[in-house]
Amino acid sequence: MTKSFGKKSVLENVSTFFKPCTIYGLLGRNGVGKSTLIHLISGRIFADKGEITLDGNKILESAPELERIFAVGQFEMYQGGMKLIEIINDTARFYPGFDKKYVVKLAEKFEIDLKSRYGNLSTGYKTIFKDILALCVPCEYIFFDEPVLGVDAANRNLFYCELIDS
Known part of the structure; x- marks a missing residue:
């Protein structure tokens, strides 16, 4: 997927895979897109290109898939x-x-x-x-941003x- 804010490209052609029952850490400097990725996965914002799927189903088109995801972070x-x-x-x-x-x-x-x-x-x-x-x-999938x-x-x-x- 790809996501830009104005002229600034934050994520470009990103592809990732998360296994259930596994703890991952997203590491990187400020502004590289960690929070943006979490917002995209949880349906808070939309990708400019690409899609996010869970078990082959597009997340944004499937309420049952979104119910399997929970995200918390610095956003109010x-x-x-x-x-x-x-x-x-x-x-x-x-x-x-x-x-x-x-x-x-x-x-x-x-x-x-x-x-x-x-x-x-x-x-x-x-x-x-x-x-x-x-x-x-x-x-099944819980995302912590700055926990x-x-x-x-x-x-x-x-x-x-x-x-x-x-």
Whole structure:
């Protein structure tokens, strides 16, 4: 696939393959297209050329395929005034099988009050909260973009342990 923003080509003739049940890391300097690739795969933006498929089906033409993918990152997905519990309930509506009990368990481990408003969280806790949601969705493909942005060392370690366990 190919993706440009204005005259700047970010991804050009990129082709990749991800195996299920495997952890990958996308490494590269700022601006080389890592986030763009995640946005393309998750259907947040569209490729200029090419297509993204999952098991041979074009993702953007197949709602069931999109439901198998979840992406979180530095992009803001939630309104600041929303309470965390509201975001959890909304996520559960979109993803049947979403593990609310695991959310509560992780929130306790990370010391997050689920009655808090999303906008009142620090950058690190916004990241942790989105990471928690991603660990609790019943999706085969989960993409984390900057999964430890602003997160302190202790919580980074806890996140990595939970990621491996899940």
